[in-house]
Amino acid sequence: xxxxxIGTDKVKVVFQHFFxxxxxxxxxxxxxxxxxxxxxxxxxxxxxxxxxxLEDQYNKETGRxxxxxxxxxxxxxxxxxxxxxxxxxxxxxxxx
Numbered sequence: 678x679x680x681x682x683i684g685t686d687k688v689k690v691v692f693q694h695f696f697x698x699x700x701x702x703x704x705x706x707x708x709x710x711x712x713x714x715x716x717x718x719x720x721x722x723x724x725x726x727x728x729x730x731l732e733d734q735y736n737k738e739t740g741r742x743x744x745x746x747x748x749x750x751x752x753x754x755x756x757x758x759x760x761x762x763x764x765x766x767x768x769x770x771x772x773x
Contacts, residue, residue: 678690678691678692679765679769680712681712681762681765683757683762684698684761685763686720687708687711687713688709688710688712688760689712690707690708690709690745690748690762690765690766690769691709692707692741692744693705694737696725697728702728702730702733703729704726704728704729704740705727705737705741705743705744706722706727706744707723707741707744708723708724709719709721709723709724709749709752710722717770723744723748723749723751723752723753723754724751724759725745725746725748725750726744726747727739727740727743735751738770741766745762745766749762
């Protein structure tokens with residue numbers, strides 16, 4: 678989970694990895710929620726999903742990148758906001 682200050686708001690980026698119930702394919706989803714609200718059922722601001730073909734090797738990192746890109750497109754964020762979210766993602770996932 679990432680919490681990112683995008684200027685106007687703070688958002689929480691959450692990834693989930695799961696199997697598709699229809700055919701067993703591996704999937705990764707990315708949900709973006711408002712981070713400031715203390716709500717047991719927060720309102721989803723954006724959603725993206727990556728689905729791995731059954732013939733491909735599953736890779737969590739690739740799934741996260743694809744699902745995050747789709748969530749950012751779904752949320753209609755401006756360039757500065759997208760940049761801040763990507764920078765937070767790369768800072769969190771870069772291995773030392």
